[in-house]
Amino acid sequence: MRLLLIVRYLLLMLLCCAGVGMRLHAQPLNKGRIAILGDSIAYAGPWANEVENALKADKKFEACEIVNFAVPSETVAGLSEYGHAGGRFPRPCLHERLDRVLQMYRPQLILACYGMNDGLMQAFDKARFQAYQEGNIRLKKAADAAKAEIVFITPPLFRGDSAEQAEYDAVLDKYAEWLVSKRKDGWKVIDIRPGLRNLIAREKAGNPGFRYSGDGVHPGPEGHHMIAREVLAGLVPEIGLAPEVAEKDHRPTPDTMKKHEKVRNEWLVKTGHARPEIPGYDPEMAKRQFPRTVSVWNGFLREEFTVGGRRAFIVFPDKAVVSGKEQLWIWRPQFFDYKPIADIELVKRGYAAVFISMEDLYGSPKAMEVMDQFYRYLVDERKFSGKPVLFGLSRGGLYALNWAEKNPLCVAGVYVDAPVCDFKSWPAGRGKGKGSPDDWNKCLRAYGFNEQQALSYKGNPVDNMRGMAKAGIPLLFISRTEDDVVPIEENTDVFAKRYAKLGGPVKVIRRPGGHHPHGFDNPAHIVDFVLSVTGQPVPLRVACLGDSNTFGAGVAGANKDVLRWSHLLGQELRKKFKRKEIEVLNCGVNGRTLLAKGDLPYIKTGEYRNALNSHAQIAIIALGTNDAKPQNRKFLSEFKQNYAAIIAELRENMPGIQIYCAIPLPSWQSSSQIDKETVETKIIPLVKQVARDNKCETIDFFSPFQNKPELFPDGVHPNADGQVIMADIAFRELLKKQPLIQ
Secondary structure, three states: OHHHHHHHHHHHHHHHHHOOOHHHHOOOOOOOEEEEEEOHHHHHOHHHHHHHHHHHHOOOOOOOEEEEOOOOOOEOOOEOOOOHHHHOOOOOEHHHHHHHHHHHHOOOEEEEEOOOOOOOOOOOOHHHHHHHHHHHHHHHHHHHHOOOEEEEEOOOOOOOOOOOOHHHHHHHHHHHHHHHHHHHHOOEEEOOHHHHHHHHHHHHHHOOOOOOEOOOOOEOHHHHHHHHHHHHHHHHHHHOOOHHHHOOOOOOOHHHHHHHHHHHHHHHHHHOEOOOOOOOEOHHHHHHOOOEEEEEEOOEEEEEEEEOOEEEEEEEOOOOOEEOOEEOEEEOOOOOOOOOHHHHHHHHOOOEEEEEOOOOOOOOHHHHHHHHHHHHHHHHHOOEOOOOEEEEEOOHHHHHHHHHHHOHHHOOEEEEEOOOOOOOOOOOOOOOOOOOHHHHHHHHHHHOOOHHHHHOOOOOOOOOOHHHHHHOOOEEEEEEOOOOOOOOOOOHHHHHHHHHHOOOOEEEEEEOOOOOOOOOOOOHHHHHHHHHHOOOOOOEEEEEEEOHHHHOOOOOOOOHHHHOHHHHHHHHHHHHHOOOOEEEEEEEOOOOEOOOOOOOEHHHOHHHHHHHOOOOOEEEEEOOHHHHOHHHHOOHHHHHHHHHHHHHHHHHHOOOOEEEEEEOOOOEOOOOOOEHHHHHHHHHHHHHHHHHHOOOEEEEOOHHHOOOHHHOOOOOOOOHHHHHHHHHHHHHHHHOOHHHHO
């Protein structure tokens, strides 16, 4: 051990004499103030006091005042896991108090050691890592502005003497690597982690029972000494601490520790902080900060914090859509993570998605108070738009509709899905629905009612909507006709009828089925509603229903997707009208028939369901070719009826949709397959008749191709050149309806 110390001492002397790098010639402090910042490991005192003792043993620093400002649980990132410390308090953030420390103490040198708490003892997360980086950068800027030199110290080891839960120590390795990388930007950084590992390994080699840390986080006395040894070794090149001083033993004594702690506590009281249970705690300071944690939610940054003691979070878009300078947002007061398809799509489009926990409040006045507080925070503090769009799923309807009625000038629109509009229907179950006795009891407690008071209450959404109607708040209802949990007749139908009678704009989409699932697999209905009520452009969607010729079976290779006529049509429309919000959806499926009794009916495919749920303004139906196959011809008497049923279902799902019936392409296959004569003499007349009977437009794919067999290598599927011609034909037909497209 003595030989190792001698070698280390000689190496340090050589480095100092060689003048390697500007940072080795840092000017020492002859007089001044040194601040130590950190978390509970530094607050405990032993390593900080040992560093203090060593500095005062060097004549260059003996006149300095050294104060330990560390606070347990603290982070530099401003993060805190929900329920930290058993829910007693969230983690405090250095930046809540940093300005006070800098202004009142005015340090010339800062030693800062953070990281152990910043990863929240969880697996690596890019958002938390970014918060750690940003927090340290903010600390560096604040120190520079205060004209204080700062030396960063990498976080100590997590379970440094055990392989158990090594994953989090690997997280701290990443944090340390980033800090060390900042040396290239002129930062002073001491990396204590490699040396700690070596010291622990050597100690355990001679003493297998040695424990660096009993709980994996907080070192014992020898662990603190090891940290101090590594910090002191780093201070030799960083601030000019004498190497011979750094190598000596400066362990704390009861007297030095007592003085160290006394000065620490006095300054913590002077500067104040937001961490309970230690000297200097100020409840008012705790109220002013919003400790947060960050994570990734479906690829987006999620910031979690508390408001009024309730868990809340915001999901941020990569690039915000703004109204003026305000962030547009959607607000789900319940069931945030249930089928968030529309939420994800809206975040992609630049909206923030927010949530605050109001479990078991059932839209009561207590819930309204929570929502009011959260709204004010988001609008006043975070500069969000004053008019969010509320999402209410199931019981969430009570929250969304009640708050919109209470604050009609603060809402852009409300989307509700199988919503509870009257708690007498659910959870009371006083109508057709099943009810929920447990939820009913909770609901009574939330409102402070007995059962008689609740059943005579006239404050449910079905009773109160005049404010919303007068303000003209648009409402979108999506409800199920066989819902036996929240019956549509007692909730959606009653509310929508009364709202419409008051002049309120309301749209109801009735779907078959029970209470679940909510929403659509395709979120276009909901997305378009939100876009429209917040003044954003709504996409024009063209749904292309068809068989293999729409799917694009005649093209192959890596670029086949962009060679299909539907894709090319979208390109032409966007170029012509200079609009990015034009979507052409390929809903084609190989081998499918229009006939319901055909061998492979199109109406039984998932793509057909996607088309019905696409919220398209235009549909192109390009079916009929496979109905010319011998096994399907015998059902052609049902062709018109089956075609009309598809048209009717499209119109039912998307009122106002413009439908085009495509005249099928010619075929050069034999009569035992799909022959041109059957297509021309039987299928095409039927398609034209359907178009006339159902007042649809037509797109003629037959005539331009009837003399071009060379474009059909297999006799039925057009190649890439044929796909270009099909796109051009469809484009020219759609141009005849320019107002719809523009």
